[in-house]
Amino acid sequence: xxxxxQKYGGSSVADAERIKNVARRVARxxxxxxxVVVVVSAMGDTTDELIRLAYQLNRRPDAxxxxxxxxTGEVVSSTLLAMALEDMxxxxxxxxxxxxxxxxxxxxxxxxxxxxxxxxxVRELERGNVVIIAGFQGITEEMDITTLGRGGSDTTAVALAxxxxxxxxxxxxxxxxxxxxxxxxxxxxQPLAEVGYDEMLELATYGAKxxxxxxxxxxxxxxxxxxxxxxxxxxxxxxxxxxxxxxxRNKVRGIAHDxxxxxxxxxxxxxxxxxxxxxxxxxxxxxxxxxxxVQNASIQNITxxxxxxxxGQLEKAMEVVGPIASSIGARECVSDSHxxxxxxxxxxxxxxxxxxxxxxGTLSEENINxxxxxxxxxxxxxxxxxxxxxxAVRALHRAFxxxxx
Amino acid sequence: xxxxxQKYGGSSVADAERIKNVARRVARxxxxxxxVVVVVSAMGDTTDELIRLAYQLNRRPDAxxxxxxxxTGEVVSSTLLAMALEDMxxxxxxxxxxxxxxxxxxxxxxxxxxxxxxxxxVRELERGNVVIIAGFQGITEEMDITTLGRGGSDTTAVALAxxxxxxxxxxxxxxxxxxxxxxxxxxxxQPLAEVGYDEMLELATYGAKxxxxxxxxxxxxxxxxxxxxxxxxxxxxxxxxxxxxxxxRNKVRGIAHDxxxxxxxxxxxxxxxxxxxxxxxxxxxxxxxxxxxVQNASIQNITxxxxxxxxGQLEKAMEVVGPIASSIGARECVSDSHxxxxxxxxxxxxxxxxxxxxxxGTLSEENINxxxxxxxxxxxxxxxxxxxxxxAVRALHRAFxxxxx
Numbered sequence: 001x002x003x004x005x006q007k008y009g010g011s012s013v014a015d016a017e018r019i020k021n022v023a024r025r026v027a028r029x030x031x032x033x034x035x036v037v038v039v040v041s042a043m044g045d046t047t048d049e050l051i052r053l054a055y056q057l058n059r060r061p062d063a064x065x066x067x068x069x070x071x072t073g074e075v076v077s078s079t080l081l082a083m084a085l086e087d088m089x090x091x092x093x094x095x096x097x098x099x100x101x102x103x104x105x106x107x108x109x110x111x112x113x114x115x116x117x118x119x120x121x122v123r124e125l126e127r128g129n130v131v132i133i134a135g136f137q138g139i140t141e142e143m144d145i146t147t148l149g150r151g152g153s154d155t156t157a158v159a160l161a162x163x164x165x166x167x168x169x170x171x172x173x174x175x176x177x178x179x180x181x182x183x184x185x186x187x188x189x190q191p192l193a194e195v196g197y198d199e200m201l202e203l204a205t206y207g208a209k210x211x212x213x214x215x216x217x218x219x220x221x222x223x224x225x226x227x228x229x230x231x232x233x234x235x236x237x238x239x240x241x242x243x244x245x246x247x248x249r250n251k252v253r254g255i256a257h258d259x260x261x262x263x264x265x266x267x268x269x270x271x272x273x274x275x276x277x278x279x280x281x282x283x284x285x286x287x288x289x290x291x292x293x294v295q296n297a298s299i300q301n302i303t304x305x306x307x308x309x310x311x312g313q314l315e316k317a318m319e320v321v322g323p324i325a326s327s328i329g330a331r332e333c334v335s336d337s338h339x340x341x342x343x344x345x346x347x348x349x350x351x352x353x354x355x356x357x358x359x360x361g362t363l364s365e366e367n368i369n370x371x372x373x374x375x376x377x378x379x380x381x382x383x384x385x386x387x388x389x390x391x392a393v394r395a396l397h398r399a400f401x402x403x404x405x
Numbered sequence: 406x407x408x409x410x411q412k413y414g415g416s417s418v419a420d421a422e423r424i425k426n427v428a429r430r431v432a433r434x435x436x437x438x439x440x441v442v443v444v445v446s447a448m449g450d451t452t453d454e455l456i457r458l459a460y461q462l463n464r465r466p467d468a469x470x471x472x473x474x475x476x477t478g479e480v481v482s483s484t485l486l487a488m489a490l491e492d493m494x495x496x497x498x499x500x501x502x503x504x505x506x507x508x509x510x511x512x513x514x515x516x517x518x519x520x521x522x523x524x525x526x527v528r529e530l531e532r533g534n535v536v537i538i539a540g541f542q543g544i545t546e547e548m549d550i551t552t553l554g555r556g557g558s559d560t561t562a563v564a565l566a567x568x569x570x571x572x573x574x575x576x577x578x579x580x581x582x583x584x585x586x587x588x589x590x591x592x593x594x595q596p597l598a599e600v601g602y603d604e605m606l607e608l609a610t611y612g613a614k615x616x617x618x619x620x621x622x623x624x625x626x627x628x629x630x631x632x633x634x635x636x637x638x639x640x641x642x643x644x645x646x647x648x649x650x651x652x653x654r655n656k657v658r659g660i661a662h663d664x665x666x667x668x669x670x671x672x673x674x675x676x677x678x679x680x681x682x683x684x685x686x687x688x689x690x691x692x693x694x695x696x697x698x699v700q701n702a703s704i705q706n707i708t709x710x711x712x713x714x715x716x717g718q719l720e721k722a723m724e725v726v727g728p729i730a731s732s733i734g735a736r737e738c739v740s741d742s743h744x745x746x747x748x749x750x751x752x753x754x755x756x757x758x759x760x761x762x763x764x765x766g767t768l769s770e771e772n773i774n775x776x777x778x779x780x781x782x783x784x785x786x787x788x789x790x791x792x793x794x795x796x797a798v799r800a801l802h803r804a805f806x807x808x809x810x
Contacts (some may be wrong), residue, residue, distance in 0.1 A: 007441040015462035024460075050481070056421035056426075057485055058492035065491070065499055069484040072477035076455070079415055086470070087463035094470055099548070143504070 007157035014044035023084035042073025074134035097137035105137035110149035151212020162222035172231035177238035178303035180402035249256030268331025271298035340389035419449035428489035447478025468513035479539035502542035509543035513556035521568030556617020567627035577636035582643035586808035597613035673736025676703035745794035
């Protein structure tokens with residue numbers, strides 16, 4: 001008898017009919033002889049509606065109160081799913097994050113899970129129950145309710161799978177799994193049957209919206225296989241795990257992109273120690289999230305320093321950097337907010353320079369100008385003009401033969 | 406510095422504007438130098454909507470799950486009120502019933518409060534917080550959430566007032582307090598400035614909808630003065646307490662009525678021991694709530710036995726009583742579903758037969774036929790034809806001079 005953790009997102013439990021659909025899927029897994037733990041998100045737009053209400057009453061709602069408020073959304077969907085299962089003749093019980101033993105730190109609205117005490121969940125499983133757990137929430141040592149922020153329910157599911165020693169964590173959502181690229185951009189994009197944790201992490205961080213990086217990291221840490229699949233179809237989905245076969249690894253796995261990129265270049269910076277700190281420490285203090293940083297080799301002790309930020313933070317970043325640029329003797333400070341990012345991701349490229357050459361060559365053939373390049377061990381990213389991102393993704397998808405099933 | 410418990414009902418917190426209105430009232434009480442504990446109901450129709458959702462998924466939803474579901478409604482309004490108070494510059498914190506120490510038995514959907522452990526509430530008050538508590542809910546010894554059923558938030562408020570030793574429990578609702586009669590029926594009905602617990606209990610049980618009898622009983626048990634007033638006006642409301650002055654007590658306090666009455670008469674019952682039990686034990690087992698019971702003096706060892714039930718239970722009651730009537734040798738079993746009840750209530754009538762005479766005389770003058778009479782120490786109730794209830798209430802209101810302020 002295997003123990004399986006399933007997670008269903010907000011769109012999968014948006015109304016009574018969809019909750020019944022989820023109940024049928026859970027029942028099927030139970031009928032196959034498994035113990036089943038289910039993590040649910042809040043129904044549809046519930047969380048947004050609660051946030052809207054909160055801001056009607058207070059423009060800066062207290063973080064503790066907001067967490068208590070938002071946590072009710074997942075409690076509602078967990079009880080409703082339990083009722084739907086009971087209606088089909090299955091034993092089921094709903095538990096809040098607190099009851100399920102999800103212990104977090106005290107960082108309200110973006111708490112991190114410290115540990116999972118699965119005692120109550122195990123007892124309920126032993127009683128033959130399907131255990132439905134409210135996702136996105138936990139409890140501090142002082143018994144205050146917290147929420148986990150973006151990707152919280154995915155993270156809850158993987159953390160419970162780790163705490164319970166589950167065989168697999170299945171994340172059901174409104175897409176069919178992880179694709180070689182965004183199917184809305186590249187119609188010939190192919191679903192991936194499997195992908196490595198590192199690759200998924202690069203894909204997730206660099207623009208794929210399917211699964212939050214926190215959940216992938218946690219899966220890798222505890223070596224929990226994660227299946228991402230649709231709750232609306234019976235397509236097989238994508239299995240994210242550590243043991244992808246050698247042959248499969250030796251390839252570009254997917255093309256990620258991001259359209260929300262702005263660039264700042266500090267031109268003519270004297271190349272001496274402490275310059276980077278002088279720029280990036282004040283930016284961090286101002287809450288600006290700097291992404292890619294590139295510093296060119298200096299010529300006659302003068303260099304250019306370029307970095308990217310999300311478009312919404314460009315104005316604030318310029319306000320911080322402008323005065324600093326003058327004070328350190330830089331020539332000027334220029335920005336461009338119409339940029340995008342395109343990345344090729346795959347464990348196979350680790351020791352194979354041919355991938356970079358093929359990427360740059362493909363973009364060149366398309367007459368796409370590369371403004372910045374950054375790489376990790378399993379990823380190459382080019383920053384290009386926003387208007388050419390779509391062309392770049394499609395050309396790269398073809399060049400790396402990802403349209404072949 | 407006095408400690409005051411306030412309770413606001415669902416219509417008082419139905420939307421953001423009304424929650425702000427409540428926050429201003431709470432703030433005023435705090436500004437007057439009091440410690441304030443607030444108990445809130447769920448917003449407007451929230452509870453009904455959650456119940457509707459539950460029944461879409463399961464025609465007989467599990468009581469434990471339903472309680473978890475419904476308890477979220479009060480948690481939402483409690484956090485929103487805390488946010489509204491913080492927005493006005495007041496320190497506030499919301500607590501669930503469980504966090505506020507409301508311990509109940511395990512009777513889901515109609516739990517009784519066993520005790521209140523006010524430790525956390527006291528600590529939060531000492532920190533200068535207004536403490537907002539989700540009403541209508543508690544927690545069992547096994548840490549399962551329960552709800553208290555009808556009148557639950559009123560009961561929460563009075564129980565907390567008792568547990569905290571509060572000076573007064575103020576119940577804010579959408580009516581101006583307790584009236585000498587239903588103002589929709591009797592335009593000249595007057596608000597009562599004060600009323601005794603026993604009188605309020607008779608008024609509440611016998612048709613006044615203002616405050617649930619459970620809350621009144623609890624107030625009497627712990628001698629907590631309860632103010633019932635409107636959250637929409639500054640009218641003084643009605644103070645329910647044990648020490649009403651002698652002069653005020655020596656009067657009829659109000660006229661209650663109830664339009665939901667059906668009557669069953671078992672005709673020609675042999676008058677021997679065990680007959681009542683033979684009828685009423687099976688009725689209780691069938692879940693029929695019997696109200697008034699009247700047995701006439703027997704003539705030649707034959708008597709008639711009459712009792713009333715709510716109209717919705719008449720059919721079931723007849724199904725139970727019919728066969729029993731035959732088996733015990735009664736002549737027949739007849740029913741009437743078009744009845745109403747009218748009561749005069751007042752501590753003053755205790756040793757004064759004049760009240761009964763004046764009541765019967767008034768109904769007689771109005772040509773209203775009395776079908777049954779029952780009395781308690783402070784109440785006289787007549788069961789009459791439904792179509793004459795309105796006339797009876799008005800006539801009695803005049804006869805006992807209740808229209809005088």
